[in-house]
Amino acid sequence: MTQATRRAALLGLGASTLMAPAINAQALTKMRVSVIPVLDVAPLHAAIAQGFFAAEGIEIDTSTTAGGATGLPGLIAGQFRAVFSNGVSTMLGVREGQEFKFISGASRATMGPPDILAVLTRKGSGIRSGKDLEGKRIASNTRNNIVWLRGMAWVEKTGGDWRKVTTVEIPFPQMADALIGGRVDAVISSEPFVAAALETGQIERIGWPMSETQPGCTNAHYVGMGPDLARNGEIFDRWARALHKGVDWVNERLGQPPLLELISNFSRVPLERMRNVALPAYAKNVTPAEIDELVGTMQRYGLTGRYPASASLIHKTAQ
Amino acid sequence: MAFLELDALGKFYPQPGGAPPARIMERVSLTVPEGEFLAVLGPSGCGKSTLLQMVAGLTTPSEGEARINGRAVAGPPPEAVYLFQQYNRSLLPWRNCRDNVAFATEHRLGRKPARAAADEQLAQVGLAGFGDHYPWQLSGGMQQRVAIARALAAEPALLLMDEPFSAVDALTRIQLQSLILDIWARRKLTVMLVTHDVEEAIFLADRIAVLTPRPSTIGEVIEVGLPRPRDAIATREAPRFLELRHHLLNRLLARDAA
Amino acid sequence: MKAGRITSGFWLVAALLALWELSARLHWVDSPNWPALSQVLAALFHDIASGELPPLIGGTLWRMGAGLAAGSVAGVVVGLAFCLAPVTRMLLAPAVELLRPIPVPAVIPPLVLFLGLDDPMKITVVALTAFFPVLTNTMQGVAAVEAEAIQMGRTFGVGPLRRAAFIVLPATLPYALAGVRVALGLSLVVAVVAEMIAGEAGIGHYLVMMQFAGRAPEMYATIILLSVLGYALNRGFVAVERRAIHWWFALGRQADG
Ligand SMILES: Nc1ncnc2c1ncn2[C@@H]1O[C@H](COP(=O)(O)OP(=O)(O)OP(=O)(O)O)[C@@H](O)[C@H]1O
Numbered sequence: 140m141t142q143a144t145r146r147a148a149l150l151g152l153g154a155s156t157l158m159a160p161a162i163n164a165q166a167l168t169k170m171r172v173s174v175i176p177v178l179d180v181a182p183l184h185a186a187i188a189q190g191f192f193a194a195e196g197i198e199i200d201t202s203t204t205a206g207g208a209t210g211l212p213g214l215i216a217g218q219f220r221a222v223f224s225n226g227v228s229t230m231l232g233v234r235e236g237q238e239f240k241f242i243s244g245a246s247r248a249t250m251g252p253p254d255i256l257a258v259l260t261r262k263g264s265g266i267r268s269g270k271d272l273e274g275k276r277i278a279s280n281t282r283n284n285i286v287w288l289r290g291m292a293w294v295e296k297t298g299g300d301w302r303k304v305t306t307v308e309i310p311f312p313q314m315a316d317a318l319i320g321g322r323v324d325a326v327i328s329s330e331p332f333v334a335a336a337l338e339t340g341q342i343e344r345i346g347w348p349m350s351e352t353q354p355g356c357t358n359a360h361y362v363g364m365g366p367d368l369a370r371n372g373e374i375f376d377r378w379a380r381a382l383h384k385g386v387d388w389v390n391e392r393l394g395q396p397p398l399l400e401l402i403s404n405f406s407r408v409p410l411e412r413m414r415n416v417a418l419p420a421y422a423k424n425v426t427p428a429e430i431d432e433l434v435g436t437m438q439r440y441g442l443t444g445r446y447p448a449s450a451s452l453i454h455k456t457a458q
Numbered sequence: 459m460a461f462l463e464l465d466a467l468g469k470f471y472p473q474p475g476g477a478p479p480a481r482i483m484e485r486v487s488l489t490v491p492e493g494e495f496l497a498v499l500g501p502s503g504c505g506k507s508t509l510l511q512m513v514a515g516l517t518t519p520s521e522g523e524a525r526i527n528g529r530a531v532a533g534p535p536p537e538a539v540y541l542f543q544q545y546n547r548s549l550l551p552w553r554n555c556r557d558n559v560a561f562a563t564e565h566r567l568g569r570k571p572a573r574a575a576a577d578e579q580l581a582q583v584g585l586a587g588f589g590d591h592y593p594w595q596l597s598g599g600m601q602q603r604v605a606i607a608r609a610l611a612a613e614p615a616l617l618l619m620d621e622p623f624s625a626v627d628a629l630t631r632i633q634l635q636s637l638i639l640d641i642w643a644r645r646k647l648t649v650m651l652v653t654h655d656v657e658e659a660i661f662l663a664d665r666i667a668v669l670t671p672r673p674s675t676i677g678e679v680i681e682v683g684l685p686r687p688r689d690a691i692a693t694r695e696a697p698r699f700l701e702l703r704h705h706l707l708n709r710l711l712a713r714d715a716a
Numbered sequence: 717m718k719a720g721r722i723t724s725g726f727w728l729v730a731a732l733l734a735l736w737e738l739s740a741r742l743h744w745v746d747s748p749n750w751p752a753l754s755q756v757l758a759a760l761f762h763d764i765a766s767g768e769l770p771p772l773i774g775g776t777l778w779r780m781g782a783g784l785a786a787g788s789v790a791g792v793v794v795g796l797a798f799c800l801a802p803v804t805r806m807l808l809a810p811a812v813e814l815l816r817p818i819p820v821p822a823v824i825p826p827l828v829l830f831l832g833l834d835d836p837m838k839i840t841v842v843a844l845t846a847f848f849p850v851l852t853n854t855m856q857g858v859a860a861v862e863a864e865a866i867q868m869g870r871t872f873g874v875g876p877l878r879r880a881a882f883i884v885l886p887a888t889l890p891y892a893l894a895g896v897r898v899a900l901g902l903s904l905v906v907a908v909v910a911e912m913i914a915g916e917a918g919i920g921h922y923l924v925m926m927q928f929a930g931r932a933p934e935m936y937a938t939i940i941l942l943s944v945l946g947y948a949l950n951r952g953f954v955a956v957e958r959r960a961i962h963w964w965f966a967l968g969r970q971a972d973g
């Protein structure tokens with residue numbers, strides 16, 4: 140009894156002492172965003188570092204997950220307000236009835252090489268095209284994601300039958316070793332692992348799966364939940380404004396030391412390597428056309444099903 | 459009203475594999491007056507421990523009942539303490555001797571008084587200064603003394619002893635027997651001692667109840683009639699001692715052979 | 717003889733480490749993911765001295781310790797309850813047995829749903845991992861308690877709760893601690909795995925970051941760190957165990973197996 144009262148008193152005390160700073164920080168909305176430690180999320184980190192979010196009254200708490208395994212599930216579970224996700228995973232969720240909405244663009248392929256995805260083989264393997272890969276093994280970090288999809292498109296574009304190529308799942312960091320060790324014949328890799336693999340001198344690049352098959356095609360986006368957007372649209376307006384200032388900041392410094400340093404800082408990729416790394420095109424918006432192209436490609440490579448009209452999936456902050 | 463009454467005690471034990479329960483004891487009746495030293499003698503496996511446990515309230519009888527001061531035993535009675543056949547299993551190896559003895563009373567007296575009393579009890583069984591030793595640092599005879607000290611710490615009116623000396627060497631056994639007799643006389647305890655050792659029974663007891671083999675019952679009750687105090691050497695050479703020894707051995711061995 | 721064994725074991729480790737250094741320096745193994753031991757140690761000392769690793773280590777150890785403590789206490793309590801109050805066993809044992817075979821990575825998504833991505837989830841994962849070995853060993857330990865010891869308590873009029881606390885629990889402790897020792901090794905691994913899967917905290921997150929950054933020396937530094945931590949934790953635990961249940965070792969018993 141006395142203990143309960145004492146605890147209540149303490150709580151009251153705690154609440155009143157917390158009040159003071161709370162008034163100052165009143166405007167700060169906390170948002171947890173799931174990201175992957177890849178180059179594509181540079182604008183988000185730039186916006187945090189430059190104080191763009193703070194200026195909009197938002198405090199961003201990033202949660203970095205390998206391969207994005209907990210990203211979309213965490214979004215559904217309400218652990219995140221926004222998730223950086225590759226387009227294929229997002230659309231597969233949408234197909235299954237999840238209320239995902241694109242709240243911002245994140246990255247697209249460049250219009251021509253270099254871009255962030257590459258097909259790599261062992262030097263001297265003689266493999267130069269999708270045709271050469273028939274009956275052989277190719278590695279993707281995950282099956283049925285954007286990397287795999289663009290890789291299959293490249294196999295077909297270069298004369299191969301994608302059904303005759305066996306896909307093996309290998310995380311990006313282990314791809315170079317798997318290739319050198321002869322456990323796979325080719326890998327679909329992503330920057331900065333491409334740059335690291337090429338540094339070994341035993342690996343060569345034979346293709347650009349995005350810019351060669353569909354220049355400027357869509358890659359990854361920020362995704363939110365429909366009901367949350369409907370209820371808290373204003374927060375996401377502020378969030379997108381801040382993020383897009385980050386996109387501008389990044390685009391103004393492409394290839395320049397401040398950007399490379401920023402990326403090196405959040406991703407921990409050594410700065411020397413960053414100089415050889417290809418960057419994506421950083422996007423603010425998502426267009427129905429790019430989603431339609433994505434869905435069309437997914438249907439073509441076996442990820443069939445009924446997908447809702449793309450325009451209905453794009454929140455106003457991404458238009 | 460007698461102090462301790464055994465009234466037609468019987469016991470069945472369930473058998474493995476669905477066989478009907480085995481009767482191991484039937485119609486054991488006996489009256490023990492306060493202050494008596496009673497020995498129960500019987501061949502191994504005849505149910506001596508079972509009988510004693512029924513008196514101690516550690517096993518429920520299948521038939522009949524045991525009464526102490528007229529109250530039927532149901533669960534361990536406050537008057538009685540059971541001294542186990544295997545001291546090494548009933549002493550707690552994580553407690554030193556003092557705390558082992560204190561275990562008997564600390565739940566009633568509190569830790570501190572129980573410990574103080576424990577040192578006294580240890581001194582009484584000749585283990586003064588061994589309070590800080592752990593049981594496994596002592597010889598078997600010393601461990602049994604600790605167990606005796608612990609039993610005595612509870613200040614029982616009835617001490618139930620299950621072959622307390624069967625696991626120690628012959629000389630130690632004789633010393634412990636004298637110790638028990640000494641304590642029994644000083645504290646005016648009632649003792650029920652179970653044993654298969656004929657000489658032990660004669661040397662210690664006022665009366666000896668002889669159990670038959672399974673299903674066992676009381677075959678004979680003998681008045682020992684040897685004078686007290688008894689002497690570890692002289693008593694064992696007395697004609698009455700030898701006569702009883704002859705009679706009991708004859709009886710036990712003849713029955714074993716039959 | 718014992719000292720001799722330690723020495724020869726030491727030489728084996730030293731030889732393996734030397735082999736590691738040479739294989740990288742002389743390019744016997746030629747891969748960006750196979751740095752020399754000296755580079756790895758340099759990375760390790762750098763990130764410790766820079767103050768980056770110490771709080772991460774602290775965080776991981778805290779999550780591990782909290783989970784291990786919670787899981788072990790639960791394992792002992794449930795184990796005692798299962799043996800001493802059979803009703804609890806009837807009610808709970810089926811659920812426990814169904815949970816037991818589920819691999820930890822499989823329980824993380826539902827736990828994320830209910831507990832989020834932060835400490836509560838990670839500590840729960842560790843606690844779940846620790847719970848089962850401790851439970852199993854505790855039950856084994858209770859089964860091994862001498863019937864005479866319990867009867868002894870009864871004959872002195874000691875009540876059931878006190879018997880559980882002062883006879884069954886101490887007698888079971890060596891078994892429970894053997895379970896905790898198994899759980900200790902698992903806990904560190906599981907805490908790191910949970911950190912690798914979600915959130916931005918601890919050694920596990922650092923390891924993933926370094927993997928994705930292609931920083932092989934830091935990756936291996938983490939592995940060395942974990943191996944040293946695991947070893948030190950085990951040694952520390954054994955030392956504590958030797959004091960806590962000295963009587964058990966004096967009796968020359970063995971609880972594992
Ligand atoms: N829990 C039990 N379940 C089944 N049978 C039992 C049980 N306890 C004892 N028995 C049986 O009852 C009989 C009597 O056992 P008890 O231990 O009372 O004999 P005892 O006369 O004390 O033997 P000993 O001299 O060897 O100590 C034995 O044949 C034993 O096999």
Ligand SMILES: [Mg+2]
Pocket residue numbers: 506507508543620621
């Ligand atoms: Mg017996």
